[in-house]
Amino acid sequence: MKSILIIDNHVSTCTLLHKFLTKHKYIVETTTDAIHGLEILKKNKFDLLIVEYHLPDFSGMEMFDRIQKIDPEAGIIFMSGQVTLKNAVNIIQRGALNFISKPLNPDELLDAIKDAQQEKINMRSEKSTSKPICLNHEPTPDTGLVWGKCSKAVDMMHQVKTVGATNYSVIIQGETGTGKESLARLIHSYSPRRDKPFIAVDCGSLSKEIASSELFGHEKGSFTGAHSQKTGFFEQANGGTIFLDEIANLSLDIQMALLRALQEKVIRKIGGNREIFTDVRIITATNEDLLEKSETSLFREDLYFRLSEYVLEVPALRDRMEDLSLFIDFFLEQTSVELNIPKPRISSEVKSCFEAYSWPGNLRELKNVIRGVCLFLGEENMIEKESLPSRIINCFENPLEKLMPIKHDELMETAFEELKTTDLKSTALKAEYKRILEVMNKVHFNKTKAAQILNIHRKTLYSKLRLMNIPY
Incomplete structure (x- = not known):
């Protein structure tokens, strides 16, 4: 230059x-x-x-x-x-x-x-070699994946193919259960590295004490309990892809070591004195906003910049309900093979329950619900409403469980009907109630997730909902 x-x-x-x-x-x-x-x-x-x-x-x-x-x-x-x-x-x-x-x-x-x-x-x-080859390459048909046909799914798959053809670091951002690891594997399958290793790492299970050893390896005798040499994930994945799931769970000092490994393309084992060259592509996944977290010093800004060469947003299942029938059919087929039974059918009432529910656990929750109800089939191999989990039945029978935005104003009136005064205590309660309703609306009345966001115990949330005259 x-x-x-x-x-x-x-x-x-x-x-x-x-x-x-x-x-x-x-x-x-x-x-x-x-x-x-x-x-x-x-x-x-x-x-x-x-x-x-x-x-x-x-x-x-x-x-x-x-x-x-x-x-x-x-x-x-x-x-x-x-x-x-x-x-x-x-x-x-x-x-x-x-x-x-x-x-x-x-x-x-x-x-x-x-x-x-x-x-x-x-x-x-990449322009002269990788991209034309990769864009013409299709993963093998037995990937066992289905992504839907709605506009959001089509757009997402276009992004997967395009970024897959590069060596960009990718952050896959989406709620729990949306299939982020499967998307990471798909990105790898479209890449020039597809014939090299794909190593998936659950960062949530890596404590501060073992993270360096797991990622970079250690030499024999480097610490108490190191009875033999260990090859870390970076060496195992050399030439391929490392998928770091829920990367926000890594401690700040491990984030620093990871940044150095990515920038310098070298690692050093714990207790080792030589640098080892590594060539890996990093794909990360998170259900948090890493950019927002980096502004609070809980995640390193420089590491975010290094990882966010491309950010792929994965839509929640409730935002692509037009594909629900496709996913139901896919999981029914999958479960029938697993249980060695004819493919089950669902009644119209069960279908209505599925459509009324907001699926806070997304595709993972849908899959597990279908696997569970297929153990208790009714006559003619039919899944009946009675076999569904109570949370799904309650959501169908009580529309407030879904809490779509159109109900928000009505719920505000319900919550505030006994707070007519303007004293300081009532004003504070109104602000608290408003915040609770905003969060509940955002998470589609998922009480567990709302309690986590509000940083209160679930029982405390139930108590406040009862005071607000809102059924739970």
């Missing part, structure tokens, strides 16, 4: 960068005017652009779009003295190579330029 265009509205920044980068053998052109910078770009080809995010003429996003229209292959690094996490994430997800803060650190700037150079090499390599 030799030619660099600097666009910054401060003359001092342009002068400083020109001197510094010229000294490091780069060909540098600068301008303090965004429109003039775009005109320069139309006439000349640059390997890299370093652009101020807050220019007087255009926002960072608009500047990015204009540069892309002129030269779609241009590598862009944004810089700013007012870096916000939201701006940085948005622009990097859009396609920028980096976002660095002012005042500029010389070493950090050179590292960012070198990383950008390597990124462009990787992108060219």
